[in-house]
Amino acid sequence: QSVLTQPPSVSGAPGQRVTISxxxxxSNIGAGYDxxxxxxxPGTAPKLLIYVNNNRPSGVPDRFSGSKSGTSASxxxxxxxxxxxxxxxxxxxxxxxxxxxxxxxxxVTVL
Amino acid sequence: EVQLVQSGAEVKKPGxxxxxxxxxxxxxxxxxxxxxxxxxPGKALEWMxxxxxxxxYTNYSPSFKGHVTISADKSISTAYLQWxxxxxxxxxxxxxxxxxxxxxxxxxxxxxxxxxxxxx
Numbered sequence: 069q070s071v072l073t074q075p076p077s078v079s080g081a082p083g084q085r086v087t088i089s090x091x092x093x094x095s096n097i098g099a100g101y102d103x104x105x106x107x108x109x110p111g112t113a114p115k116l117l118i119y120v121n122n123n124r125p126s127g128v129p130d131r132f133s134g135s136k137s138g139t140s141a142s143x144x145x146x147x148x149x150x151x152x153x154x155x156x157x158x159x160x161x162x163x164x165x166x167x168x169x170x171x172x173x174x175x176v177t178v179l
Numbered sequence: 180e181v182q183l184v185q186s187g188a189e190v191k192k193p194g195x196x197x198x199x200x201x202x203x204x205x206x207x208x209x210x211x212x213x214x215x216x217x218x219x220p221g222k223a224l225e226w227m228x229x230x231x232x233x234x235x236y237t238n239y240s241p242s243f244k245g246h247v248t249i250s251a252d253k254s255i256s257t258a259y260l261q262w263x264x265x266x267x268x269x270x271x272x273x274x275x276x277x278x279x280x281x282x283x284x285x286x287x288x289x290x291x292x293x294x295x296x297x298x299x
Binding site: 070101102104106108113114115116119120125157159160161165166167168169170171172173 | 214216223224225226228238239240241274276283284285286287289290291292
């Protein structure tokens with residue numbers, strides 16, 4: 069069971085906006101640790117998508133955005149495209165575990 | 180080009196030992212930490228532990244401590260993940276990932292993954 073809770077799946081039509089939630093606790097997100105997001109395309113290694121809550125690495129389209137509030141965070145994808153079909157993972161640091169933690173992952177399906 | 184190249188797929192029997200590798204190139208190997216991440220078939224990412232190649236200091240997830248050993252040989256820019264006695268439940272895809280010290284996310288790159296299959 070993952071420390072960070074994500075919905076198993078979300079879906080949307082091309083061009084739509086979808087959001088993925090990531091809920092933690094007082095020992096990770098609620099303790100002030102930042103949230104980061106990774107995209108894992110089918111059959112490939114994960115890739116950093118959003119870091120420190122709302123920052124995009126070079127090359128990541130601005131269709132992707134992140135936010136954090138309290139013990140939760142969210143990833144939004146606007147203008148959904150077929151190439152966005154992937155698994156998305158949130159990640160933070162947990163002080164009680166003294167290590168990094170991931171969410172269970174959310175599969176995004178483009179209808 | 181900065182990259183991490185992992186060793187190839189392995190098929191082992193329960194009880195056997197194994198060491199897989201992750202070779203960095205295109206950057207100063209000792210300036211970045213390396214973490215190992217497990218992905219069991221169809222499952223989520225799990226952080227296993229990390230190493231600072233400059234001094235080989237390690238941290239492990241409580242879930243993996245005592246079950247695996249992370250090491251590094253900075254002379255050949257390579258990090259390792261090893262098991263002394265494999266179990267069927269160790270069957271998974273294992274990734275290494277690079278990140279700078281002091282940050283709490285895996286900036287990358289990631290290795291391509293090493294598939295470990297443990298079966299009698």
